[in-house]
Amino acid sequence: MTAAGNRDDPRITTYGLLHEAHRRLERAFDASLASHSAMSSSFFEVLLRIGRSPGTRLTMSELACQLGLTSGGATRLVDRVVDAGLVVRTSCPTDRRVQWVVLTPDGEAKLDEGLAIHLDDLQRELIDRLDPEELDVFERALDKLRA
Amino acid sequence: MTAAGNRDDPRITTYGLLHEAHRRLERAFDASLASHSAMSSSFFEVLLRIGRSPGTRLTMSELACQLGLTSGGATRLVDRVVDAGLVVRTSCPTDRRVQWVVLTPDGEAKLDEGLAIHLDDLQRELIDRLDPEELDVFERALDKLRA
DNA sequence: ACTCATTCTCTGCTTGTGCAACTATCTTGC
């Protein structure tokens, strides 16, 4: 027999919904951030992760881990953000292998600007579309899937 | 004032959960498919979309649309799947601009093989982790976000 | 029938990322 009968299995549809919802939001956020603040969402993620961390600084490896990138990918991405003048690398006095990545004043400003835009987008595209109880269950479910 | 107080806004966390859940599943499925059937999930997606469509064939543009790729991206991807011997392009008799993409016997087999693996993965990583009612709300929420 | 806009697909170029190899530095165990 062929598996043709399985090709419309509802489980595939469930994952398809997750995939599409994620892609839709991601693209909406990318586009909004790009048009309103001339910044890619990768850049914004870097600034946000640093801005949220204690001491507003991160090592390359912590950053790579939080972003879900390999260390090589993080190096390249941070290179570009440095070129844009939004962060700087500073060497760690106690471990000379380590590079701290720190926001510049421009980076701080760009982060705040991006945050305002992003929170707006989140409200409109995510929060406003779900009932409060629905949102609750939704978050709990995502948390179970993420683990 | 700085927006520092906004940097931990719960709305960011919500989206973060969605992002991480999606990435986790995507990587798990990629890895499983790659190791058990020596096929990337892009390839599998191509086979699946074709296998699910009426007449088990799709035009390049329909395929690109369903995969969320640009036409250029679809051309390259289909090139690789053709090289692997899993699909063929056949020209449309009524509109000579159009190329139908059709499964080969190998492609059919690979699709069935991939489906078995993927359904297993979906059951384990997605369905089994959620209560039935939770799954219901989850799907409804995703559908609202996707529109 | 002819022109012109539209549709479908493919190609050149650029960007971003993973993988694997490499260097520099730190830590552990003797």
Next chain:
DNA sequence: GCAAGATAGTTGCACAAGCAGAGAATGAGT
């Protein structure tokens, strides 16, 4: 102290995908 291994970060290479533009085929209005 010092050799062996672990860890942090960077670099070379390959590949996947987007964008923009080109070329071919179609269809609509006159």
